[in-house]
Amino acid sequence: MLGLSMRDLRVSFRDLEKPALAVPALDIRPGEKVAVTGPSGSGKTTFINIVTGLERTRHGSVRWSDTELSSLSEARRDRWRSAHVGLVMQEFYLCPGLSALENVLLPGRLSRVRPVAELKAEGLRLLERVEISRPGQPVETMSRGQMQRVAVARALVTRPAIVVADEPTASLDADAGIAVANLLLQLAGEAGTTLIVASHEKRLIERLDRMIRLEAGQVTRDTGALQEMAERDEAF
Ligand SMILES: Nc1ncnc2c1ncn2[C@@H]1O[C@H](COP(=O)(O)OP(=O)(O)OP(=O)(O)O)[C@@H](O)[C@H]1O
Numbered sequence: 679m680l681g682l683s684m685r686d687l688r689v690s691f692r693d694l695e696k697p698a699l700a701v702p703a704l705d706i707r708p709g710e711k712v713a714v715t716g717p718s719g720s721g722k723t724t725f726i727n728i729v730t731g732l733e734r735t736r737h738g739s740v741r742w743s744d745t746e747l748s749s750l751s752e753a754r755r756d757r758w759r760s761a762h763v764g765l766v767m768q769e770f771y772l773c774p775g776l777s778a779l780e781n782v783l784l785p786g787r788l789s790r791v792r793p794v795a796e797l798k799a800e801g802l803r804l805l806e807r808v809e810i811s812r813p814g815q816p817v818e819t820m821s822r823g824q825m826q827r828v829a830v831a832r833a834l835v836t837r838p839a840i841v842v843a844d845e846p847t848a849s850l851d852a853d854a855g856i857a858v859a860n861l862l863l864q865l866a867g868e869a870g871t872t873l874i875v876a877s878h879e880k881r882l883i884e885r886l887d888r889m890i891r892l893e894a895g896q897v898t899r900d901t902g903a904l905q906e907m908a909e910r911d912e913a914f
Contacts, residue, residue: 679708680743680762680839680872682729687738689724689895699724699895701738708743708839711866711873712902713883716892722876725892726844729874730763731755742840760789764833764871766843766862770825772817772832778805778824779813782832791836804831808861823854830862834869841866843875847882856881 682705689699699721706712714722727733728740728747734755735748745758759765772781782801786792792800805813808827817825826846833841843862847855859882866873875882883889888902 681708682706683741685739711886713886713889714876720892721895764838764841766846768845770829774818786836826858840872
């Protein structure tokens with residue numbers, strides 16, 4: 679179980695007057711399910727890239743339990759990510775020419791975190807759970823909803839402590855989007871995974887424990903923090 683502690687984070691890009699993301703302090707508990715929302719350009723993808731180590735932290739601290747991401751080289755961040763993070767992106771990033779099962783097994787095979795036979799059994803189990811009945815079907819012949827369900831199975835196959843999804847329902851129609859969201863929440867819930875989802879989808883957001891809203895790179899609302907404040911006030 680991994681929790682996040684972010685302090686004094688600032689992400690700036692060249693030609694941008696203000697930081698794309700500025701977060702003085704933010705904590706996410708192990709196993710917490712968090713939505714990150716906000717208008718276009720508010721910093722959601724930047725947030726996702728920082729917490730997964732896809733983007734290097736140059737200013738401030740981003741710590742997942744004992745691992746300080748800002749002090750790791752790119753190669754070490756890549757290794758840490760393949761051991762601990764399952765990713766679901768808007769554009770699935772599946773490999774055409776490979777079957778659903780082969781796609782699901784790919785990140786696990788590369789990171790070698792589990793023996794191949796175990797990985798394959800887990801891959802088949804997850805594909806069944808996401809209702810993919812033909813594991814041998816080439817992914818390029820699947821519907822978009824099916825492709826995203828394969829991507830969900832792939833994100834979970836190594837039993838990562840953290841699952842991060844960037845707009846996982848955005849390129850799907852409403853029904854397929856809800857089906858994917860349900861599966862993501864269900865499977866992450868069963869595994870006790872810390873879940874961070876950037877999304878505009880109201881029906882997804884309202885089912886998570888907490889909502890962090892970003893505007894122009896700043897946290898303008900944090901329902902988790904509000905809840906904690908209310909609990910503290912009650913204790914007085
Ligand atoms: N590599 C980069 N170079 C320069 N500016 C960048 C870069 N990446 C992001 N930005 C800028 O940082 C800001 C935040 O972008 P980000 O992609 O995080 O927003 P977002 O909330 O995910 O938006 P959307 O909902 O449209 O995907 C934007 O102003 C964007 O143009």
